[in-house]
Structure formats: structure tokens, C-alpha cells
Amino acid sequence: MNTLTTAFGAALPLAAGWSAHVLWLRRRLHTARRDPLTGLHTRDGFTRRAADLLRKERALVLIADVDDFKQINDRYGHAAGDTLLKACADRLAHYVGAGGVAGRLGGDEFAAVVLDPHGTAEDLFAALHAVLARPADPAHPELRTTVSLGWVRAADFPGEDLSQLLGRADEAMYAAKQARAGVKRAGLGRLFATVAGRRTGHRGARTDTTVKGAA
Template sequence: MNDFIAALAAAAPLASGWAWHGMAMRRRLSDARRDPLSGLPTRAAFERRAERALARGPHVVIVMDLDGFKHLNDVFGHAAGDAAIRATAASLTDALSDRRGSVAARLGGDEFTAVVPLPDPAPLPWLLGGLHGEVTAPFAYQGMTLAVGASIGACVTTDLPVSSLSLALRRADEAMYEAKHSGGGWRIADGPALTHTTTAGRRTGRPGTARREAA
């Protein structure tokens, strides 16, 4: 019995070390899947989760780009721009907090995306309007009150010939650019057709193919 107790005592530090190592590895893996500035998932992590989500039923895919972000950076400095990114991520998370199964991410720069379950498309205008309102609300920075605008594009997966994340992102991106060229707000991609190409996922100048805007 004494030998058994002694063996346990000797093994305890090793087991503790492995437990700590395992937790550290899990933490590093989790950090690698998160954008360090916004705290949202990275694009790669988002795509894995979003593809699984789309396979489970109808969703809306959202692409959002901030308006006036460069001006804010130029006037108030990059730290203010970082604060705007963090505030946007927090607003996006808050706006989707009651939408169980939603997945949001920062694509890079001042562009964000989300996939939201949408069994019924009727409430979509209220969802997009609420998201736009939250993201464009003023935020505090070093005693100042700052704000950015936002252009939002959305694509309902049931409007597509196939449930494809890449296709939905392209359609949402097109709608987002149309909203931006109209002064901001939100638009919903209309129909499945892609009559123009995109470059690196971004809109290559073309006429409008979206509907229902709120500036």
C-alpha cells in the first residue's frame, strides 16, 4: 500500500503537467481560430462552421463593410480605428445574440460577415435594419463619441440554385456594394443569377441586382 501511495505521489506532478499542457494547447488552438482584434472567428473557422450550418436548413448570409472607416483612421488615428472594429464586433454579436445558431466573423480590415438561421424570410428586413442600427450607433473613445456608417448585403440561401456558402457570400457581397454605392444601409440580393464576376470576392463594377434598401 505504501508503495502504491508513493507511486501516486510521484505521478501527480507529471499528470498535473500534462493537464496544464493540454489546457494550454486547447487555448492556443482556440486563439488561432479567433481574430485577435475583434475576438470573432477567423475566416477559415467561420467557413467551416458556416458550411455545416447551411447544410441544416435555410439561412441568410450577410456581408457588412464599414463606411467612413478610413476617414476615422486618418482623423483620429489607428487606435480609434481599432476601437471601431471592436465596437462593431460587439454590436454584431449583440444583434445576433438571440438568433441561436448564428455564426459571425471578421473577414479582414473593416469587413464582417454572418450566417443566420432564417426559416421564415419575412422578418429579414427587421433583422438587417436592427443590425445596421446597432453597428452605426456611436461608441466612446478616449472621452470622445465616434461613429461609423455601414453597408450591408444579404443573400437568402433559398434564393440560390444550390446551398453554397461561396455563392451566397458573392451575392451578399454584390448587394453590399450596391448599398455602399447608394450611400449605405442594407440590401438583399435578388434572385440566383450571377451575371457579372467578382475579383477576390469583391464586386467588379456593374449595375444593380439587389432589392429593398434602407439607408
């Protein structure tokens, strides 16, 4: 009995140490999947959750891109730009809610996948666009800009995966930005064939811009 008690007592510190190590690993994994500036999922964490959501009915894929972000950084500084990104991320996460997922793809571009059980996506994204245009900091009302949104209903393109749907939402977002329309939905059939080439060039131009805090 004494031997068993001794062995058990010796094992307790090992078990406690292993539990602490597992908890530390879980926290590191959680941190690795979160953007340090905004707290949103990074691309990897977003992709995992988004792929699960796309298996459900009425899933929507959204791309959001901050307008004139470089000018904000140039005029007010990178700290102001970070404040603006954080405000956008917080507002996007609020609108997405616990039933969806929002992520920062890099720089000033965000993505989300949400469920739309009541068919009110147009109203939701119109309201989101208005909220994202509010000043990032009430103490500095000049620190504001608009955010262009592009979205697609997954059911409109059966068989397409997350990457393809993000591409459609991305082109819709760029069309909204070019037209200063605020929000655009990716439609059926041949989607924005006239802007596809310009979007490729737009991506190339953006690679030359370094944004502080990019994931």
C-alpha cells in the same frame, strides 16, 4: 501495495502536467481562431462554424463593410479606427447571438451566418444597420459612420457552398454601398451582373489600403 501506491503517486504529477498542457493547447487554438482586436472569429474559425450552420434550414449569410473607414483613420487616427471596428463587432455579435456566428474577414469587413426561423430577416438587418450607425463611443459622438450590409438566403441558391454565398452577399453589399442603400439582399437569377466587374476593381483598389489590426 506499497509499490502500487508509489507508482500511483509518481504518475499524478505527470497526469496533472499533461492536463495543464492540453488546457494550454486548447486555449491557444481558441485564441488562434479569434481576432485579437474584436474578439470575433477569424476567417478559419468562422468558416468551420458557418459551414455547419448552412446545413440547417433558413440560414442567412451576411457581409458587413464599414463605410468611409479610411477617412476615419486619416481624420481621427488608427486608435479611433480600432474603437470603431470593436464597436461594430460587438454590435454584430449581439445581433447574431449564440445561435449564429460572426467573424472578421479582414480590415473593415465582417461576415455572419444566422438562422431566420420566423422569416424576419429584413427587420433584423434594418435594425442592425441602424444600430451600427450609432457613435462608437458616447464620449466622442463624432466617431461614427454607416455600415453597408449585403445578405443572401441560402435556400435561394441550393447547392452553393459558403464561399459562393459569401460572394453573392459581398456583391449585394457593394451594390448597397454604391447606392447608399444601407442594406441589400442578393436576389434570384442573374445576381447584380452589372456590378460584378466593378466589384473586382473595387477589391483591387482596397488591397492598397493598410488597416491597423487587420486579421
